[in-house]
Amino acid sequence: MRTEFTPKLFTLLRTGIPREQVRKDVASGVIVGILALPLAIAFAIASGVPPDKGLITAIVAGFIISAFGGSRVQIGGPTGAFIVIVYGIVQQHGVDGLIIATFMAGVLLVAMGLLRAGQLLKYFPHTLIVGFTAGIAVIIFTTQIKDLLGLRMGELPSGVIAQWAAYAGHLHTINPWAAGISVLSIGLIILTPRITSLVPGPLVAIIICTALVRGFALPVETIGSRFGSIPNMLPAPHIPAMDLSTLRELLQPAVAIALLGGIESLLSAVVSDGMIGGRHRSNMELVAQGGANMLSALFGGIPATGAIARTATNVKNGGRTPIAGIVHALTLLVIMLVAAPLAVQIPLACLAGILVVVAYNMSEWRNFASALKGHRYDAIVLLATFFITVVFDLVLAIEVGMVLAAFLLMKRMSDVVGLKDVLVAEQGEEPGELKVPPGVRVFEVDGPLFFGAAEMFQNALTQINDREKVVIIRLRNVPLIDATGMHRIGHIVHQLERQHKQVFLTDVDRRGKVEIRQQHWYRGPLLADDVEEAVRRSGILPGAPSV
Numbered sequence: 001m002r003t004e005f006t007p008k009l010f011t012l013l014r015t016g017i018p019r020e021q022v023r024k025d026v027a028s029g030v031i032v033g034i035l036a037l038p039l040a041i042a043f044a045i046a047s048g049v050p051p052d053k054g055l056i057t058a059i060v061a062g063f064i065i066s067a068f069g070g071s072r073v074q075i076g077g078p079t080g081a082f083i084v085i086v087y088g089i090v091q092q093h094g095v096d097g098l099i100i101a102t103f104m105a106g107v108l109l110v111a112m113g114l115l116r117a118g119q120l121l122k123y124f125p126h127t128l129i130v131g132f133t134a135g136i137a138v139i140i141f142t143t144q145i146k147d148l149l150g151l152r153m154g155e156l157p158s159g160v161i162a163q164w165a166a167y168a169g170h171l172h173t174i175n176p177w178a179a180g181i182s183v184l185s186i187g188l189i190i191l192t193p194r195i196t197s198l199v200p201g202p203l204v205a206i207i208i209c210t211a212l213v214r215g216f217a218l219p220v221e222t223i224g225s226r227f228g229s230i231p232n233m234l235p236a237p238h239i240p241a242m243d244l245s246t247l248r249e250l251l252q253p254a255v256a257i258a259l260l261g262g263i264e265s266l267l268s269a270v271v272s273d274g275m276i277g278g279r280h281r282s283n284m285e286l287v288a289q290g291g292a293n294m295l296s297a298l299f300g301g302i303p304a305t306g307a308i309a310r311t312a313t314n315v316k317n318g319g320r321t322p323i324a325g326i327v328h329a330l331t332l333l334v335i336m337l338v339a340a341p342l343a344v345q346i347p348l349a350c351l352a353g354i355l356v357v358v359a360y361n362m363s364e365w366r367n368f369a370s371a372l373k374g375h376r377y378d379a380i381v382l383l384a385t386f387f388i389t390v391v392f393d394l395v396l397a398i399e400v401g402m403v404l405a406a407f408l409l410m411k412r413m414s415d416v417v418g419l420k421d422v423l424v425a426e427q428g429e430e431p432g433e434l435k436v437p438p439g440v441r442v443f444e445v446d447g448p449l450f451f452g453a454a455e456m457f458q459n460a461l462t463q464i465n466d467r468e469k470v471v472i473i474r475l476r477n478v479p480l481i482d483a484t485g486m487h488r489i490g491h492i493v494h495q496l497e498r499q500h501k502q503v504f505l506t507d508v509d510r511r512g513k514v515e516i517r518q519q520h521w522y523r524g525p526l527l528a529d530d531v532e533e534a535v536r537r538s539g540i541l542p543g544a545p546s547v
Contacts, residue, residue, distance in 0.1 A: 490520075
């Protein structure tokens with residue numbers, strides 16, 4: 001098996017892991033597992049599924065991602081990025097539909113990894129990622145207002161605008177106790193890291209807020225009052241009934257889960273590489289992510305991917321091998337088996353506060369503001385993706401953002417392509433300038449000659465007058481010629497030769513020469529190594545042989 005498809009854990013076990021590093025990995029895994037507990041529950045509830053689904057995902061998927069992934073320190077599990085997609089699937093197709101979509105996404109991720117698409121996902125524009133991530137952050141924050149303020153209202157409508165309109169009609173139902181617990185939760189998460197790094201802020205918030213609610217019998221909603229008890233064991237794996245019609249309906253959200261999961265996992269792996277000076281195996285990471293999502297779905301879990309915040313926490317606490325991620329999953333399993341009955345006492349307002357902090361961190365508002373100050377085309381992609389994510393749909397935002405980014409990239413590339421009429425000097429003029437006789441016209445192309453710039457290339461060459469008998473097109477600064485560019489060159493060659501002019505293409509790189517020789521319009525004398533050779537072969541100099 002090639003190295004790129006060998007899990008990092010297997011490689012490290014073969015080379016040997018020092019005992020001291022194993023101890024650090026175990027300690028880090030326990031800390032990250034404790035941190036993941038409130039997040040897994042919060043992400044599940046925000047996604048519209050029971051809290052145990054988040055725990056199942058963190059345990060099953062987290063174990064597979066670490067054991068078989070291509071990163072040394074990746075921590076996998078449910079993340080805030082999936083909340084929007086998962087909530088929409090559950091509302092439309094129910095939990096069974098989510099299980100099917102998650103399993104399909106896992107299959108797609110495995111296929112992407114085996115097809116070595118890991119490198120391709122890295123080419124998603126940064127502004128696109130910042131745009132939809134900020135949009136997801138706004139949606140997460142919006143969906144938490146109900147629990148954040150303890151509003152007494154029914155099910156939330158779909159869509160950010162409709163949700164804010166519903167909140168406006170129920171502001172008179174604010175529960176001050178719930179609002180106070182939310183503020184306390186946010187404050188504890190912010191202040192805890194300034195006091196100690198040994199205990200995660202979200203865990204401190206859950207312990208203190210739960211103790212206050214239970215000790216003073218505060219009238220706030222808890223996990224138990226809304227969802228009932230949390231199972232203290234993993235369910236038996238099962239696959240819901242499905243038909244071809246259901247699979248067709250769930251294909252688009254499955255693709256969205258796969259793309260989003262692939263992007264986020266590889267981004268997390270790249271970030272962690274920078275922190276530890278390592279290098280992940282992107283294709284193996286995608287295969288592991290796919291397998292993790294398939295198994296998570298079989299146990300009734302939700303989509304999973306690499307979690308940047310938890311991965312960074314793992315690195316900061318000394319984790320350097322996949323052992324830490326495996327211990328993180330086992331820690332959550334022990335907590336679920338032992339302490340699940342206690343989790344039902346957690347107030348939903350506290351979890352809402354945790355998700356508000358998650359949304360703030362996801363927004364990356366500094367990156368958002370920085371991108372807005374960049375090139376106007378980047379700002380257009382950023383704002384369009386953000387707006388469509390918030391107002392319409394994440395899947396549509398990714399599709400439109402990619403198409404828009406591609407078109408604007410082509411526009412920017414065509415803007416930098418230049419075709420200049422090279423000023424030539426007569427014999428004896430300044431050295432270094434081209435010295436060609438009268439009757440010769442030299443054009444030089446700068447930049448990729450692709451379909452976005454091909455029309456400009458053709459229009460510029462129509463300025464040639466009848467006195468010029470030889471036209472030389474210099475391509476030394478052309479890194480790429482696509483099919484349309486080749487077609488335009490052939491059309492220009494044919495057009496000029498009909499006017500009884502000689503045409504030469506000079507300074508073409510090796511690959512370009514091969515491609516030009518394969519064109520139906522190619523003829524032998526067309527290519528020359530440089531301008532001097534083209535002039536000599538043209539026969540326009542006295543005594544020179546004509547071609």
